[in-house]
Amino acid sequence: MAVAASAHRLVAPAAAPASSPAAASRVSLGFLRLGASRSLVLPAAPRICCQSINSANVLGASLTTSDDAVPQPVVLIDQESDRDATIVQLSFGDRLGALLDTMNALKDLGLDVTKGSVATELAVTQTKFHIMRSGRKVENPDMLEKIRLTIINNLLQYHPESSEKLAMGEFFGIKPPEKKVDVDVVTHIIVEDDGPKRSMLYIETADRSGLLLEIIKIIADVNIDVESAEIDTEGLVAKDKFHVSYRGAKLNSSLSQILATGDVHAALCGLPCLARQLFRWAEATPRGFPRPASAYAAVLVPLAEAKLIHAAYPVSLRAIHVSLLLPLLSLLLSSPTTSSLHYLLNLLLRLSTKFSTECRPHDHAPTTCSTLCLAAFREMAGHGVALFIKDCNRVLRVLRDEARWDDMRAVYEEMLQLGIEPSIATYNTVLDSFFREGRVDQAAKLLRVMEARAGECLPSDVTYNVVISGLVRKGELEKAAQLVDRMRSSKKASAFTFNPLITGLFARGSVEKAGALQLEMENEGIVPTVVMYNAVIHGLFKSGNVEASQMKFVEMRAMGLLSDLITYNSLINGNCKAGNLKEALWLLGELRCAGLTPTVLTYNILLDGYCRLGDLEETRRFKEEMIEQGCHPDVSTYTILMNGSRKVRNLAMVREFFDEMLSKGLQPDCFAYNTRISAELIVGDTSEALQLREVLMSRGISSDTVTYHVLIDGLCKSGNLKDAFVLWMKMVSDGL
16 A cells, blocks of 8 residues: 555556566556546555666765755654654754754754754764653554654754755745756655565655655554554655555555556455545545546446445545536446446436536536436436436436426336336425416326326325425416415315415415415414415515514514525515615524524615615625625626616616626626616616627627617617617517
């Protein structure tokens, strides 16, 4: 087990005779070309060397230097030569003296310097300390690294010229090294047998702070024991030697398989925990885990075969975020679908339904969650994979939420063709999609099919709640009320049954009926939920009953219900529209005290409140406060700011906000363009307004009725009736 840098290859030690047991053939590491830091390279057969191309022999001591002015500093920590003490040896040409300051610094670490000696060899003064801690050899890796760094720090302090020869001189010296070690080139690994029960591991790599700790941690994390070590820092390079064993024996053939044959997949299949550790370590390196789909497959397959699906979760998630889901699926599906692979495929499908564009890097990838999960489902369905119904339902819900009705029903049909039996959740999702699309007839037909079926797919209270919501959305409140009464008589009604009907009554302006229905619900022993109170508060504000809505907020808290972000946003919005900006800002403080974080919607509501008062300076100040709080403006934010500026006829500020929106990489929507066009027309600039409409169309954004009405009105007011008539004819031909 060792650590290696990226972009290196495994090669045999130089000049090894063919008959020698040390000889090894050249092999490739395949996907194990990791980041610009050390990567996992696993122990090998009797003697295997891992070194970079055009590099020096790892075993050769690089004590000489081409620079006669400044000698090569060397720090050696020896854990092998003395049974009871750690030996530290330091040399810097002939420039070192008694090193009393270094001894004192070691004592400050709580160490005892039991013996010291100074010897001269080939004009190099070598100072040696025997160090103990609490009467024993120092074995803690953290302390060993502190010893090494303390000695190097003292060397930099009392011999500042050494900084140009030490990696630490880059950050802590007076003169950084002129030639820096390239970690992609100067990393070497040698693993060889060291008797029947242990192996010898040599590592040479670019030095840096914390290097020893990282090496020890990586070795320990895969259950390889370090029996003794020799830590050698020679200028810019760290050269470490470890006596290691694996479960009381030398490193076994499974571990050596990666080096010996380059067959990473075969080796990791027998070592799933090692596969997981490989991924964790590589992700912590500057370049992260390698990008080929085969690299992810080599880690995921052994985890799946070991039934460690929970460990496969972060690996799968990362593969999705680096846009490798579809190549990975193609690779996995090229093999026979075993039980373990079936679980892995379902995990990948499930995670694709949770795909977040916020986490996605700027790689070429599907732009929406629905596009990704649909592509993943079809890739698997095309190979005849009968996926779990729960994961199929997740795909259906994603497609429903993004209004992709045709794709949703196509997936449903493919599920049936694959023999995937629908569940009650499947039917409820499809039923809801029919209502959302406005196809009430199809929803009623599906409901009859459900009612005719026996078993687990009979309509449930959730089903009827979906139907009630659909009827309310369609405006058929009377039919919704009849179904609510039917559920009440069967004692299956819940707060979720009443919520959509109460919301619909408020939307229609039937405030008294909505209040009476809530009272009836409570008299039947049904406790209102936060969702219901949110609907009531929003409805009361919408109807202009500000005081009543605030009383409902107090009532809600008295019942012990915790207000959520929707509650506060409704209250803030209602107060802003009522001109109570002071009350809205107090609610913002209450929101934070409740442990909630304001969203961009919260800030947009408040910005609109400031704009309603015509206070643009305070509006700009609040926008800056929003950014300071880590909440970045979106297109709606800038549209609100432009509209506020438009209302006070400040065209310069409208243009400023529009340009700022573009500079932030935001793409204006139709509402943003309409606001800017309206502002241009207010000051009589019809040519600029018409040009903006051309820009809008060139970007694939369709003009809506507001766009046409604003332009026609502006043209008429400017006396340009001919252009206004042409535009009106265009609007009619567009079907608006």
